[in-house]
Amino acid sequence: MTQSNAPKTEPQPSDIRPPLERSFSRYVKQPFNEFVANQTTGAIILLASTFVALWLANSDYASVYRQLEKVTFGLFVDDFRLEMDLHDWVNDGLMVLFFFTLGLEVKREFIAGELSSIKNSAAVILAAIGGMVSPALIYYAINFGGDGSTGWGVPMATDTAFALGAMALLGSKVNPSLKVFLVALAIVDDIGAVLVIALFYTDQIDWNALSIAAGFFAGLLALNRLGIRGPFWYVVLALGLWYYILQSGVHATIAGVLAALAIPARPKVHPSHLAHSMKSKAAAIYQHLSDPQQSSEQQPKEVLSDEQKDLALEEIQRQAQLTRTPLRIWENMLNTPVSLLIVPIFAFLNAGTEITPQALDDMLHAPIAWGIVFGLLVGKPIGIFSLTWLSVKTGMGEINSSLNFKEIFGLSLLAGMGFTMSMFIALLSFDGSQQQLLDAKLGIMGATLIAGVLGYLWLRFVTPYRGESA
Incomplete structure (x- = not known):
């Protein structure tokens, strides 16, 4: 087993949420989420x-x-x-x-x-x-x-x-x-x-409408081949595809x-790239929060003002998004x-x-x-x-x-x-x-x-x- 570069002292888990929020999460939100996922x-x-x-x-x-x-x-x-x-x-x-x-x-x-x-x-x-x-x-x-x-x-x-x-x-x-x-x-x-x-x-086909729908479908395939992964243009062309197929009789x-x-x-990048990046970023966050001058039980005010931590987390989130496939994102969302x-x-x-x-x-x-x-x-x-x-x-x-x-x-x-x-x-x-x-x-x-x-x-x-x- 490889040795970790993290400091030997283990971080102490801390939940800085107010008592009412913790109770709501435990007795309402968590059971509801479990029910939905069942x-x-x-x-x-x-x-x-x-x-x-x-x-x-x-x-x-x-x-x-x-x-x-x-x-x-x-x-x-x-x-x-x-x-x-x-x-x-x-x-x-x-x-x-x-x-x-x-x-x-x-x-x-x-x-x-x-x-x-x-x-x-x-x-x-x-x-x-x-x-x-x-x-x-x-x-x-x-x-x-x-x-x-x-x-x-x-x-x-x-x-x-x-x-x-x-x-x-x-x-x-x-x-x-x-x-x-x-x-x-x-x-x-x-x-x-x-x-x-x-x-x-399908009772009767309007071939003109169907040909226009084929054009929208071709546009969707072109977006895929061009490497466009953002949802906006897929939604726009998919709506056009839906409308003209509806009009076609199909x-x-x-x-x-x-x-x-x-x-x-x-995905845009291989997950191994994310793993390497997260390792260094997580180590940086851990070192920063483990500074003797930092409190192990940071209050919301200190957490909110911790710009270095936010920048590191934003970078991790950005790189994590690059390793996710649009197919999985849409599937999980819907x-x-x-x-x-x-x-x-x-x-x-x-x-x-x-x-x-x-x-x-x-x-x-x-x-x-x-x-x-x-x-x-x-x-x-x-x-x-x-x-x-x-x-x-x-x-x-x-x-x-x-x-x-x-x-x-x-x-x-x-x-x-x-x-x-x-x-x-x-x-x-x-x-x-x-x-x-x-x-x-x-x-x-x-x-x-x-x-x-x-x-x-x-x-x-x-x-x-x-x-x-x-």
């Missing part, structure tokens, strides 16, 4: 938003709830008008940020994650393909020749927040490698869903994925608001469904609902498990050595939780029929609930993880 929090808020929407849609406030999504507002500058109701602003606007963070995750995984090598990614990619094709085929077989056949894309997607939330509830009883496999699978699954939306759920959320692909994934705010808002405005005995009876006789239920509960496990097994047995791919196929089957059950993306595709599929959309929503919610329970019970009691000794 992996189950997003699933809990999403579930709560869904239940509140269902309660409102079936209460005396149903009319208020229905009118809420029709509130219209927009941007008006001279002859320019961009006006939509709240429902469209959320689905075509806010959800672009959801797809943007999805695109960032996709890019990161293909550059440095589970999908960065052919051998590691083959099993995941094949599993995801099986988990998309099998549900779509089952749905289409049930709805063949019917009005609902266009909804074959609905049971293809997995809701990552719900699936990871169910895994998080298992704690140490779930293999950590299984979570990694699920995240990678869900990313490939989401890529498939994005392609399906772009290719099959679903506007595709703009989020395209913009994410243009975000730089390289993950929490997207999972805890944007997705729950989407669920709140879209999950509200009037559940009456007649609606349930209609659902039980609706091929759309049964196609979704069987697609998610049967198609997902069959597709994911069978192609994972096939890829490993044929040597085309490999899974972590700590995983077994019983755990993979439990994962494939959880993958049947298709809430957010399934709901999104259902809105595109059945936009012209409230009854079909109602059947689809009930099928999605019912299948997601059952899949979550089955997957949890399987991983909890059939294949509980017992660590390295298992």
Whole structure:
């Protein structure tokens, strides 16, 4: 072990905050931050938003709830008008940020994650393909020749927040490698869903608007190649890309994925440079604060007037920023608001469904609902498990050595939780029929609930993880 150049006397930790601030931080701020960072929090808020929407849609406030999504507002500058109701602003606007963070995750995984090598990614990619094709085929077989056949894309997607939330509830009883496999699978699954939306759920294309959007996308790629990392021009060009894709007829959320692909994934300087610089700067700060003439318990006044310390910290902060990648910065900044705010808002405005005995009876006789239920509960496990097994047995791919196929089957059950993306595709599929959309929503919610329970019970009691000794 190398010897440190720091003085031998250890610094005494000191918290110079007032007692009230320390108490607030300990009993309010810290528990709140832990709650926000918890992996189950997003699933809990999403579930709560869904239940509140269902309660409102079936209460005396149903009319208020229905009118809420029709509130219209927009941007008006001279002859320019961009006006939509709240429902469209959320689905075509806010959800672009959801797809943007999805695109960032996709890019990161293909550059440095589970999908960065052919051998590691083959099993995941094949599993995801099986988990998309099998549900779509089952749905289409049930709805063949019917009005609902266009909804074959609905049971293809997995809701990552719900699936990871169910895994998080298992704690140490779930293999950590299984979570990694699920995240990678869900990313490939989401890529498939994005392609399906772009290719099959676009009614009419305005090629002039699409060509202008292509110009904005080319501008974003040029920023990347020129080494521009500041957010301003990326935001400006991304807004232009979003607007013209919205006008083109292609679903506007595709703009989020395209913009994410243009975000730089390289830092300006290597982290080793920061490590060397921080070592010298930290030593200088330590020596300065350890001067016998300096108090070890500096008060705010002395800390504020310590210009030498501030200059050193500013330099450390500047150099640390140079070693961070814009991709990671955007991802870390948006993950929490997207999972805890944007997705729950989407669920709140879209999950509200009037559940009456007649609606349930209609659902039980609706091929759309049964196609979704069987697609998610049967198609997902069959597709994911069978192609994972096939890829490993044929040597085309490999899974972590700590995983077994019983755990993979439990994962494939959880993958049947298709809430957010399934709901999104259902809105595109059945936009012209409230009854079909109602059947689809009930099928999605019912299948997601059952899949979550089955997957949890399987991983909890059939294949509980017992660590390295298992």
